Amino acid sequence: MSLVNVDELLAKAEAGNYAVGAFNCNNMEIVQAIIEAAEEEQSPVIIQASQGAISYAGLDYIVALVNTAAKNATVPVALHLDHGTDFEQVVQCIGRGFTSVMIDGSKKPLAENIALTNKILDMARPLNISVEAELGKIGGTEDNVTVSEKEAMFTDPMEAKEFVEKTGVKSLAIAIGTAHGQYKGKPELDFERLKTIKELVKIPIVLHGSSGVPDEDIKKAISLGVRKVNIDTNLREAFTNGVRKALEEAPHEIDPRKILKPAKAAMKAMVIEKIRVFGSSHKA
Ligand code: G3H
Ligand code: 13P
Ligand code: ZN
Numbered sequence: 001m002s003l004v005n006v007d008e009l010l011a012k013a014e015a016g017n018y019a020v021g022a023f024n025c026n027n028m029e030i031v032q033a034i035i036e037a038a039e040e041e042q043s044p045v046i047i048q049a050s051q052g053a054i055s056y057a058g059l060d061y062i063v064a065l066v067n068t069a070a071k072n073a074t075v076p077v078a079l080h081l082d083h084g085t086d087f088e089q090v091v092q093c094i095g096r097g098f099t100s101v102m103i104d105g106s107k108k109p110l111a112e113n114i115a116l117t118n119k120i121l122d123m124a125r126p127l128n129i130s131v132e133a134e135l136g137k138i139g140g141t142e143d144n145v146t147v148s149e150k151e152a153m154f155t156d157p158m159e160a161k162e163f164v165e166k167t168g169v170k171s172l173a174i175a176i177g178t179a180h181g182q183y184k185g186k187p188e189l190d191f192e193r194l195k196t197i198k199e200l201v202k203i204p205i206v207l208h209g210s211s212g213v214p215d216e217d218i219k220k221a222i223s224l225g226v227r228k229v230n231i232d233t234n235l236r237e238a239f240t241n242g243v244r245k246a247l248e249e250a251p252h253e254i255d256p257r258k259i260l261k262p263a264k265a266a267m268k269a270m271v272i273e274k275i276r277v278f279g280s281s282h283k284a
Helices: 006-016 028-041 051-057 059-071 087-096 110-127 147-152 157-167 191-201 215-223 233-249 256-278
Strands: 020-024 045-050 077-084 100-103 130-135 171-174 205-207 226-231
Touching (some): 006 077, 006 130, 006 171, 006 226, 020 028, 020 256, 028 233, 028 256, 045 051, 045 059, 051 059, 051 077, 077 087, 077 130, 087 110, 100 110, 110 130, 130 157, 157 171, 157 191, 171 191, 191 205, 191 215, 233 256
Parallel strands (some): 020 045, 020 226, 045 077, 100 130, 130 171
């Protein structure tokens, strides 16, 4: 199957009241684990690469790996740029075959975020490339911020309405209490804010920083309109724990295949669990 775009997947998710998992990839084992899990669950899947992943693996490798995965898959697969901040890089990714991009103008003032998002949309629309934007600031769990500072970064519902009206963007990442990385305590999600935003914008909502959010909270967020759930940290944990375990059991092992095989298996099992929580099994 050739790569599909994200808007298509999220429109079906909206109609079916489920979410599609967007999993970050950085190497071959991660791509294989994600695609094998999606195949086994007969679920649509989004494989995404951050700017960091692209500088680590190289754009050509990322594109080749995900295209190979999609070509041999029976489920729909999208290749998405995660947290793109640079216009030229977005152009380059689209040129190489990404079917979806995120333009993250969340650190900019509202008017500049709107202008940047519109610049990307003008270029992407005629090419049938989906665009995700971000409003509000989704920080990292390592950021040392107080509760009130955190709330100040949350997405303002009226700004979200204005943002969507002035851009026509089809999916929006919002800040409602999640953060990137490993949580120190239990994340507290502002479900009321999510509900209000969804009522005002009506488009698919994207939840970032979803690793470590309890399954029940993820399900509740989906019931309130989240249609794309981003997972990276859980993949990192599964990969690294798999490698650690393999080396603990066989400290003198030098064959990378024997070290990485359990890491891949652990990632695949985790992705299967997430797909079931997101409700996208058998929706391919
Ligand atoms: O949202 C952040 C993702 O986890 C990607 O992280 O920029 O370190 O690749 P990264
Ligand atoms: P986590 O690493 O917290 O799962 O966040 C992933 C993400 O939001 C990628 O954009
Ligand atoms: Zn993110």
